[in-house]
Amino acid sequence: MNAVEAVRARTDFSPELGLVLGSGLGPLADEIDTVAEIPYGEVPGFPVSTAPGHEGKLILGRLAGRPVVAYKGRVHFYEGYPMEQVVFPVRVGFFLGARRFVVTSAAGGLNPNFQAGDFMLHLDFINAMGANPLRGPNDTRLGPRFPVTFDAYDPEYLEVARRVARAQDVRLREGVYLAISGPSYASRSELRVYRYGMYADAIGMSTVPEVIALRHLGARVLGMSTITDMALADSAHHADEQEVIRVAQERSPVFRRLVTGIVAELP
Numbered sequence: 111m112n113a114v115e116a117v118r119a120r121t122d123f124s125p126e127l128g129l130v131l132g133s134g135l136g137p138l139a140d141e142i143d144t145v146a147e148i149p150y151g152e153v154p155g156f157p158v159s160t161a162p163g164h165e166g167k168l169i170l171g172r173l174a175g176r177p178v179v180a181y182k183g184r185v186h187f188y189e190g191y192p193m194e195q196v197v198f199p200v201r202v203g204f205f206l207g208a209r210r211f212v213v214t215s216a217a218g219g220l221n222p223n224f225q226a227g228d229f230m231l232h233l234d235f236i237n238a239m240g241a242n243p244l245r246g247p248n249d250t251r252l253g254p255r256f257p258v259t260f261d262a263y264d265p266e267y268l269e270v271a272r273r274v275a276r277a278q279d280v281r282l283r284e285g286v287y288l289a290i291s292g293p294s295y296a297s298r299s300e301l302r303v304y305r306y307g308m309y310a311d312a313i314g315m316s317t318v319p320e321v322i323a324l325r326h327l328g329a330r331v332l333g334m335s336t337i338t339d340m341a342l343a344d345s346a347h348h349a350d351e352q353e354v355i356r357v358a359q360e361r362s363p364v365f366r367r368l369v370t371g372i373v374a375e376l377p
Contacts, residue, residue, distance in 0.1 A: 111202065111205055112154040112155060113153050113154050113155045113156060113198070113202045114202055114205045114206060116152075116153050116154050117146075117148065117153060117168070117170075117202070117206060118206075120146050120148060121145055121146040121170055123145045123146060123170045123171070123177065124177065124206065124207040125170060125177045125178050125179035125203065125206055125207050125208045126176065126177050126178070126207060126208060126209065126210065127176050127177070127178045127179075127208055127209075127210045127211070127212070127373060127376065128178065128179050128180075128181070128200060128203040128204070128208035128210070128211040128212070128329075129173070129178055129179070129180040129181065129211070129212050129214075129369070129373070130181045130184055130199075130200065130211065130212070130213040130214060130317075130320060131180055131181055131182055131183065131184075131214060132184065132213075132214040132215035132216055132316065132317075132335070132336075132358075133215065133216035133336070133338070133354065133355060133358040134216060134336055134338075134355070134357075134358025134359050134361065134362040134365065135214050135336075135358075135362060135365060135366065135369070136165055136182050136183060137362060137366065138173075138180070138366045138369060138370070139167070139169045139180045139182040141173065141366065141370065142169050142171040142172065142173045142178065142180055143171045143172040143173070144169055144170070144171040145170050145171045145172075146168075146169075146170045146171070147167055147168070147169050147170075148167065148168045148170075149166060149167050149168075150166040150167065150168060150183075150199075151166070153168060153202070155195075155198060156168075156198065156199060156202070157185040157189075157191045157195040157196070157198065157199075158185070159183040159184060159185050159189075160185075160189050165182045165183045166182065166183045167182040167183065168180075168181065168182075168199075169181075169182055170206075173370060173373055174370050174371070174373045174374035175374065176373055176374065176376075177207075178208075178373070179203045179206055179208050181199055181200075181203075184199070184316060184320075185199075186292065186293075186315055186316055187239060187241065187291050187292070187315070187319065188291055188292035188293040188315055193241050193242065193243040193245065193319055194243060194246075196243065196319045196320070197243040197319050197320055197322075197323035200213075200320045200323055200324055201252065201323060201327065204324070204327050204329055208329070209328075209329055209330065210267075210329065210330045210331075210332075210376055211320075211324050211329050211330070211331050211332070212331075212332045212333075212334065212369060212372065212373065212376075213317050213320050213321060213324075213331060213332070213333045213334075214333075214334050214335065214336075214365075214369065215287075215314050215316050215317045215333075215334075215335045215336075216314065216335065216336050216338045216354055216355075216357075216358045217230065217287060217312040217313060217314040217335035217336070217337055217338065218295075218312065218313045218314065218337070218338065218339050218340065218341030218349070218354075219311070219312055219337040219339065219340045219341060219342075220288070220301065220304055220305040220310050220311055220312055220313055220341055220342070221283075221285055221305070221311040221312070222340075222342060224283055224285075224311070224312070224337050224340065225337070225340065226337060226338060226339050226340055226349075226357055227336075227337065227338075227357060227360070227361050228281065228283050228336075228337040229275075229280065229281070229282050229283065229334060229335070229336055229337070229361075229364075229365060229368065230282070230283040230284065230285055230287070230311065230312050230334065230335045230337055231268060231271050231272070231275075231282050231283065231284045231285075231332075231333075231334055232263050232285070232286070232287045232317075232332075232333030232334065232335065233263060233268070233284050233285060233286060234262065234263070234286045234287075235259075235262060235286065235287050235288070235289065235317070235318045235321060235333070236286060236287070236288040236289070236304075236308055236310055236318075237289055237318050237322070238288055238289060238290050238304070238308075239289050239290060239291045239318065239319070240291055241291070241319075242319075242322065243319045243322055243323045243326075244257070244322060244323070244326055252323075252326055252327055253326035253327055253328060254326075257322075257325055257326045259322065259325055262321055262322075262325050262331060263321075263331055263332060263333050264330040264331060264332060266330075266377065267330060267331070267332040267372075267376060268332070270332075270372055270375050270376055270377075271332060271334065271372050273375070274368065274371040274372045274375060275368060277371070278367060278368060278371060280364060280368050282368075283311070283337070284311075285310075285311025285312055286308075286309060286310045286311050286312070287310070287311070287312050287313075287314060287317060287318070287333060287335060288304050288308060288310035288312070288313050288314075289313075289314055289315065289316065289317060289318035289319075290313060290314075290315060291315065292315035293315065295341070295348060296313060296341065298343040298344075299343070301313075301341055301342065301343040302343045305343070312335055312337060313341050314335065317333060317335075321333060332372070332376070334365075334368075334369070336357070336358050336361050336362075336365055338353070338354040338355075338357040338358050338361075339353060339354055339357065
């Protein structure tokens with residue numbers, strides 16, 4: 111893989127854990143004891159992020175004493191990239207050595223018991239994007255033709271996240287994350303179907319493709335979101351892009367501390 115060779119030409123650092131940093135969590139990359147920092151555009155085959163708040167850099171170094179590869183920004187299906195490019199970065203991280211991944215995002219709250227600013231631990235996912243990153247000929251070097259996605263989020267990692275959240279006195283919601291393709295937000299009728307027909311607790315436009323690709327590879331995965339707004343069908347208000355970014359940034363210090371604590375304890 112040319113991308114792996116290009117990164118290894120810059121550094122022989124070998125990560126054991128990957129961090130996909132969603133909206134508002136990019137500053138966590140600044141807390142990494144950096145060994146190498148590589149713009150996505152300098153890695154062959156890497157898609158370049160165009161989404162607001164996603165800088166687009168690959169960071170290799172140590173966080174909480176653990177060797178990590180962090181993605182300071184991600185690309186999304188709605189940006190026009192095919193699914194195989196959306197998941198290309200995490201596949202590169204896997205072949206660089208990472209076998210554990212923490213995938214984060216901003217999300218809208220579908221569960222009326224949530225509120226903007228909460229954090230949600232992903233228990234499961236629903237792929238409502240209309241596409242799958244494994245569609246097409248299967249490369250057996252990446253995994254089996256028909257991977258099982260039961261327990262996509264590692265049960266042991268879920269317990270670590272709960273324990274760290276309790277220790278930090280952080281309220282950690284739990285639920286099902288549903289992914290849509292975007293970039294338009296869901297309609298009222300769609301929100302009703304997602305909540306009351308599919309029982310989803312949060313909605314976003316990322317995460318699920320990476321999780322599917324990582325489970326195909328056999329990596330262990332933890333998923334977490336900042337609930338940046340409430341996506342309630344009967345609400346008179348719907349947050350816009352700027353409000354989502356603002357809430358993500360405001361809650362970023364607490365989320366960074368939580369993720370760092372989890373990274374330190376993941377087996």
